[in-house]
Amino acid sequence: MKLAKLPDRTPVKMNVVLAPGLAQRLRDYAEFYAETYGNKEEVAELIPFMLEAFLDSDADFRRGSKRKNGESMGVPS
Template sequence: MKLAKLPDRTPAKMSIVLAPSLAKRLREYADFYAETYGSREEVAELIPFMLAAFLDSDAAFKKMRIGSASSGSE
């Protein structure tokens, strides 16, 4: 079979506590998103994509993960 086994796609729910100033900035970001794209998304819907983009753009984190994968510890 050419297709590899699909990865676990079960969502993981996490709860976090935010400083009021960060919560305000996230609401402002959601407003900016709505202005930019013409559709409103809830902050909770944007956060997973924001976190993924942040992690994908962190060169040091990527380098560490590549090193971990090549040493077999992932």
């Protein structure tokens, strides 16, 4: 079969405490998103995508993850 087994897609709920300034910036970001794309999204809906975009854009983190995954599998990096 060409299609690999699908990964676990069970959502994981996490609670975080934000500083008031950051909470306001996130609300501002949601407003900017609505102005840009013409549809309103709740901050809670945007945050997972924001975090994923941040992690995907962090080259040092990607290199570190590849190195860690290679070592844990016994593959030299």
